[in-house]
Amino acid sequence: MTTIEPDPTLSAQDAPEFAPAQFVRWFREVAPYVHDFRGKTFVVAFGGELVSDGALNALIQDLSLLSALGVKLVLVHGSRPQVNEQLKLKGYQTQFGRGTEPTSAEALECAKEAAGEIRLDIEASFSQGLPNTPMSHAQIRVISGNFVTARPVGVIDGLDYKHAGAVRKMDIDAIKNSINQGSIVLLSPLGFSPTGEAFNLAMEDLATSAAIALRAEKLIFLTQDRTVLDTDGTVDTELAREDADRILASGTLDEDTSSFLTHASRAVKRGVARAHLVPYTLDGSILLEIFTHDGVGTMVVEDTxxxxxxxxxxxxxxxxxxxxxxxxxxxxxxxxxxxxxxxxxxxxxxxxxxxxxxxxxxxxxxxxxxxxxxxxxxxxxxxxxxxxxxxxxxxxxxxxxxxxxxxxxxxxxxxxxxxxxxxxxxxxxxxxxxxxxxxxxxxxxxxxxxxx
The missing domain is CATH 3.40.630.30 (Gcn5-related N-acetyltransferase (GNAT))
Known part of the structure; x- marks a missing residue:
């Protein structure tokens, strides 16, 4: 789909005569999607890179719009770069990469600090309400808490993962009750055991587990341009799950894209209708992915x-x-x-x-x-x-x-x-x-x- 960018130097009075008609046409084109997605549950996941790159505020405005259109939202955030920065500032050599890694007691404390800071940033962004902004009159409640019960990863091949955890179960009834009342549920990459221990979770695994448990309509990973490309270098906008698995088996993807696509495939295999890899570096990418036919990212579906x-x-x-x-x-x-x-x-x-x-x-x-x-x-x-x-x-x-x-x-x-x-x-x-x-x-x- 061809996108015509508005000229920022033009005032409303100077806008071309075709602009109102173009706006009406675009607005009518998204109407079927609005009807389809009203009342559906989307799990939207993003890493700490999105926050450190300054893209959080624009994302929150777009998510606010989705909420206003009746989409039920569960947000899952990561905090890897923030945790790594905390570790570096405190003089520790440990640095986290993609996936599940051993988590020391010191690293767990850094993970708690980073998660708390990002959670507050997200809540603050949803609390905006200045006139003449996209958040004007948006009164959105963000609910977070001990929704996730975790278990320790344990010792694998002789390696003790210490405070690294995996999702054991989720309080789905509590999450559904919150989103059914119009709130947005926010999940941080931490889980808690019945004995009161905290565990560091992988954002991708947490988001996938949430989407599967909720039988979500969509699982959306917002990534740093991590989409799957065709042989001609363009974005492969739609993949059947078996094709996605075939690409993963070929070993041709970089580590980050492979991780996201693996979790997208798992989600779709377990009943999630659609899983998306969407670049957050494109302004409004989540709206373009949802409300245009071809989208701007890679969508994985379970083709029968x-x-x-x-x-x-x-x-x-x-x-x-x-x-x-x-x-x-x-x-x-x-x-x-x-x-x-x-x-x-x-x-x-x-x-x-x-x-x-x-x-x-x-x-x-x-x-x-x-x-x-x-x-x-x-x-x-x-x-x-x-x-x-x-x-x-x-x-x-x-x-x-x-x-x-x-x-x-x-x-x-x-x-x-x-x-x-x-x-x-x-x-x-x-x-x-x-x-x-x-x-x-x-x-x-x-x-x-x-x-x-």
């Missing part, structure tokens, strides 16, 4: 690949049954069984318990670096649960794999569905030459194109 497979000749009858009702009402061009049999290798089907309930076809046009998506169908009784999205993501992946740079679709009745998912209307002249020759002008199908 077990139900998704290439079609075979044995599936022709089931595909014909899916297509026939739409051919009868004019939604699809009549193809006939012989055409389906001829092109069956271009189809992918969704199957569950032996029942084929969805399909899609990809037709390549290699000379133009384009591919056509055809026959994207989900049985009516299966619609509304994301199966169409699964087929679309799969089609985009197949098109990329065969070298297509653009994916196009012809439709007469579902234009809004494709527009919402990043397709832009084109014309017959935008089609591959071979496809232009077979365009049925009597149907006057609309053409939508998406860059891959």
């Amino acid at each position: 690949l077990d139900d998704l497979r290439p079609a075979s000749v044995d599936d022709v009858g089931a595909i014909v049954q899916l297509i026939e009702p739409l051919e009868a009402d004019g939604t699809l061009v009549p193809r006939g069984r012989s055409v389906i049999e001829r092109d069956v290798e271009k189809f992918t089907v969704l199957e569950h318990d032996g029942v084929i309930y969805g399909c899609v076809a990809i037709i390549p046009y290699p000379n133009d670096h384009m591919a056509e998506m055809a026959c994207l169908i989900v049985q009516p009784e299966w619609q509304g649960a994301g199966e169409g999205e699964i087929l679309l993501r799969h089609a985009e992946g197949r098109a990329r794999a065969i070298g297509a740079r653009r994916l196009f679709v012809l439709t007469t009745r579902t234009s809004h569905w494709f527009i919402k998912r990043g397709f832009v209307q084109g014309g017959v002249a935008d089609l591959p030459k071979e496809r232009q020759a077979h365009y049925n002008r009597s149907r006057n199908s609309l053409i939508f194109i998406k860059r891959l």
